[in-house]
Amino acid sequence: MKRRIWTRKRKALSLTAVTLVLFFLFQYTYGICLMHPVQARWEAEQFYGCGSTERICHVWDGAVGQHVTLSSNEHALLLIGTYSTLSGWSCRDRDAVDCSEAAPLYGGTLRLSDGAVEDVVYAYGQVNDAAIDKIQLSFCFAANETAPTETHIYLTDAEDWHEHNGQRYFLLRSDALMPAYAPLNGRPYQINQGMVWDCTLTALNQYGTVLAEIKT
Amino acid sequence: MNRTEYMETLLAQLRRVTPSEREAIRQEIDGHIEDHICSLLELGYDQQLAEERTMARMGDPVEAGRELNQQYPVVWRVLMWLSSLVLACMALFILFGAPDEDRSLMEALDNRAEAGQHIFLNQNPISTREPLDISFTVGDDTVRLQAISIGSGHFRELQENGSYDSIYRERMASVYADAYDRFPCGPVGRIELILENERGKQGTELLTRSRWWKDGSVQVPIGPEDTYVTLICKRFGEEFRCQLPLPKEDAP
Missing domain, CATH: 2.60.40 (Immunoglobulin-like)
Known part of the structure; x- marks a missing residue:
């Protein structure tokens, strides 16, 4: 029988193929060393078990150093913030909404953090009622226990929304930068430094009438 | 140029090969030379003449060495090093990087x-x-x-x-x-x-x-x-x- 000669090219290609297979298995098993932001999205999909989603829109938020991606499928809406680290892409802040029933509005809020100094609140959702023309995001915020409560209100119009497969989606960023949320030890249910509460998404028609409301 | 000198000159041109590849090339060329000498000996040549004819037939060792060197591009070695590095990093992570996670994984499978x-x-x-x-x-x-x-x-x-x-x-x-x-x-x-x-x-x-x-x-x-x-x-x-x-x- 003729002996197969392992040339340098053949050895290198075989070793690379084996390494790639093992590397993907490693990524899948541990969820780390993700080489592309899309893999971080797959991780979030696995985390919620919402199945594969398609990207609706994507923005870079320099204030918190994260790529913010809104994606969806038939039954789920997913908002994730991805950022790159030495050990690959990671997704720390994420949120998903089940939109499998026929509600006029689905939505959620996500607080994105740079992990140290500043946070930003994002609102996202799917609008199923054609009469809905505006979405209002409101939330309360106090920088610390003694600081006065600030109420923030933001509005997004239908012309700023995204259309995908015949559905309308919105992604709204609050301009308020707030100190990073730091729960105090032993007091998780009290008003802590930088806590956001009473997050509400309100759907309005062109005359300002409330058509739907979601507390997130 | 005798057989040993020919081989040394040729091998001196190979700068991109590993010791094992160098040895494999040495054996391959040596085999060719040996075959050729044996054929000439069978035709009635004496040992010295057969070796001289064979060396002349093998061509310029410097040129042959250069051409052989080009058959071993460095890119494949770099690829092998990178692959080995990735494999080593993964092995180190599994062995020492996340003992808690490894324990959880074994527990989960169990x-x-x-x-x-x-x-x-x-x-x-x-x-x-x-x-x-x-x-x-x-x-x-x-x-x-x-x-x-x-x-x-x-x-x-x-x-x-x-x-x-x-x-x-x-x-x-x-x-x-x-x-x-x-x-x-x-x-x-x-x-x-x-x-x-x-x-x-x-x-x-x-x-x-x-x-x-x-x-x-x-x-x-x-x-x-x-x-x-x-x-x-x-x-x-x-x-x-x-x-x-x-x-x-x-x-x-």
Whole structure:
């Protein structure tokens, strides 16, 4: 029988193929060393078990150093913030909404953090009622226990929304930068430094009438 | 130029080869020379003449060496080094990087294979308990209902002022379940179980533990006349619902 000669090219290609297979298995098993932001999205999909989603829109938020991606499928809406680290892409802040029933509005809020100094609140959702023309995001915020409560209100119009497969989606960023949320030890249910509460998404028609409301 | 000099000159041109590749080339060329010399010896040449003719026929050793060198581009060696580095990093991470995660993974594989080994029902005391053998899938994940029990314990209830309070209940049904992914090392998604009594009161529990295996027990208060509870699992358009008969309690 003729002996197969392992040339340098053949050895290198075989070793690379084996390494790639093992590397993907490693990524899948541990969820780390993700080489592309899309893999971080797959991780979030696995985390919620919402199945594969398609990207609706994507923005870079320099204030918190994260790529913010809104994606969806038939039954789920997913908002994730991805950022790159030495050990690959990671997704720390994420949120998903089940939109499998026929509600006029689905939505959620996500607080994105740079992990140290500043946070930003994002609102996202799917609008199923054609009469809905505006979405209002409101939330309360106090920088610390003694600081006065600030109420923030933001509005997004239908012309700023995204259309995908015949559905309308919105992604709204609050301009308020707030100190990073730091729960105090032993007091998780009290008003802590930088806590956001009473997050509400309100759907309005062109005359300002409330058509739907979601507390997130 | 004799055979040894020829070989040394040729091998001196090979700058990109590893010692093992150099040795393989030496053996290959040596084999060719040997074959050629043997053929000439068979034709009646003497040893010295046969070697001289063979060396002349082999061509310029410098040129031959350069051409051979080009057959070993450095890119493949770099690729091999990189692959080896990645393999070594992965091995180091698995061996030393995340001992807790490794333990969780082994535990998950173990628990996945052995149903009913680590049933934890958050009740004290338990008056009766029955094993269950019900499985269902939600997306990529399999949920196993492993046991149902009746006992007493604390139940987190929504109060009129909107807050939740933990209230002690004498009689509660509890269902223990675990979940794992379709693939042995795959991550389990978020699974929330709802247990509903006959009057529609619900208790919920989010299964937790590790990336690869989750478990938990969901509870709901029951009345003395209740005969069943309903387990519900909803996730992104999928819904599983089944009625579970309550286990019979021994007469006091």
